[in-house]
Amino acid sequence: MAGARVTGLDAHLHVEGRLDATLVAEPGDVVAVVGPNGAGKSTLVHALSGLVACTGHARLAGMDLLGRTPQDRNVGVVFQDQRLFPHLSAVDNVAFGLRSRGADKHQARAAGLDWLDRLGIAELAARKPGQLSGGQAQRVAIARALVTSPDLLLLDEPFAGLDVGVAATLRIELGRHLADFAGITVLVTHDALDALTLATQVVVLDAGQVAQVGPPTEVAARPLTEHVARLVGLNVIREGDRIRAFSPSVVTVSVHAPDDSARNRWQGVVRGAAPHGDAIRLQVSGERDLIADVTPAASRELALAPGREVWLSVKETAVTTYDAV
Numbered sequence: 335m336a337g338a339r340v341t342g343l344d345a346h347l348h349v350e351g352r353l354d355a356t357l358v359a360e361p362g363d364v365v366a367v368v369g370p371n372g373a374g375k376s377t378l379v380h381a382l383s384g385l386v387a388c389t390g391h392a393r394l395a396g397m398d399l400l401g402r403t404p405q406d407r408n409v410g411v412v413f414q415d416q417r418l419f420p421h422l423s424a425v426d427n428v429a430f431g432l433r434s435r436g437a438d439k440h441q442a443r444a445a446g447l448d449w450l451d452r453l454g455i456a457e458l459a460a461r462k463p464g465q466l467s468g469g470q471a472q473r474v475a476i477a478r479a480l481v482t483s484p485d486l487l488l489l490d491e492p493f494a495g496l497d498v499g500v501a502a503t504l505r506i507e508l509g510r511h512l513a514d515f516a517g518i519t520v521l522v523t524h525d526a527l528d529a530l531t532l533a534t535q536v537v538v539l540d541a542g543q544v545a546q547v548g549p550p551t552e553v554a555a556r557p558l559t560e561h562v563a564r565l566v567g568l569n570v571i572r573e574g575d576r577i578r579a580f581s582p583s584v585v586t587v588s589v590h591a592p593d594d595s596a597r598n599r600w601q602g603v604v605r606g607a608a609p610h611g612d613a614i615r616l617q618v619s620g621e622r623d624l625i626a627d628v629t630p631a632a633s634r635e636l637a638l639a640p641g642r643e644v645w646l647s648v649k650e651t652a653v654t655t656y657d658a659v
């Protein structure tokens with residue numbers, strides 16, 4: 335679909351030693367970028383925004399992106415460390431983007447106010463960033479990024495550092511705005527919920543390369559990397575070209591070696607135990623690093639505290655097997 339790529343994003347970005355990744359998206363797509371620390375996620379969004387120099391190519395809405403200065407790219411950014419201008423009010427922070435593109439002061443303020451209203455904080459328009467909570471400031475940052483109707487919206491961990499409840503509310507609101515947003519969104523996140531609830535496409539980065547790309551449900555059901563498996567709460571074991579995945583809820587935990595000679599049997603030591611829904615989720619390391627969910631009663635009965643040696647087993651019928659590539 336060459337035609338669609340003209341209006342969308344078609345990029346191959348190379349930053350020496352940090353990133354070598356292809357990204358293709360259509361207008362309206364929300365691309366969640368996930369991966370372990372140092373995988374290149376921030377480098378990717380910084381390269382798209384122009385904050386990091388890179389080679390390769392990137393076409394956005396039919397225009398060459400890499401040859402342009404950050405100011406000349408029709409790209410909105412909400413970064414975790416992207417501060418608002420401290421001396422400007424919330425509404426002037428939002429209006430700034432339009433003003434710097436030559437918009438009339440009154441029109442820019444009216445548009446800024448409209449966006450603050452859409453984000454539910456119109457009454458805070460006159461406040462300076464220092465008088466806003468973290469969640470409110472992030473709403474202003476989102477309004478500031480969207481007011482210019484960018485072709486590409488870059489969100490680098492927009493909920494990081496926010497209280498869990500505030501993040502949950504903001505996630506729902508952002509989801510609503512992204513559903514109406516005609517451009518492409520690239521969202522860097524460490525949170526499986528973000529990827530599963532907001533994204534139309536998940537890109538998994540690992541050591542600067544794309545390790546997997548696909549719809550969120552597919553990536554969550556068949557993760558190809560340890561990191562994503564952990565993120566979505568699955569165990570994965572790679573055997574040659576095949577991956578074997580199973581849920582922590584199907585793992586049987588015992589403190590003695592099971593009698594059966596099951597193929598799926600591993601010895602390990604409990605490294606951590608924490609509530610997970612109605613269950614206790616155990617982190618077990620040994621031959622394999624695995625997670626297992628047990629009932630609180632079983633956890634007490636078997637004294638499953640950190641340091642405890644355990645056996646884990648899984649019925650073959652509970653294991654999903656698929657190709658690694």
Ligand SMILES: Nc1ncnc2c1ncn2[C@@H]1O[C@H](COP(=O)(O)OP(=O)(O)OP(=O)(O)O)[C@@H](O)[C@H]1O
Nearest residue numbers: 351352353369370371372373374375376377378539
């Ligand atoms: N300014 C820099 N100069 C050189 N190398 C850098 C710079 N910033 C990051 N790197 C390196 O580039 C690689 C990718 O880093 P990047 O910050 O993009 O990863 P990330 O996936 O965003 O990680 P995190 O989840 O920890 O934020 C890492 O190896 C990192 O050490």
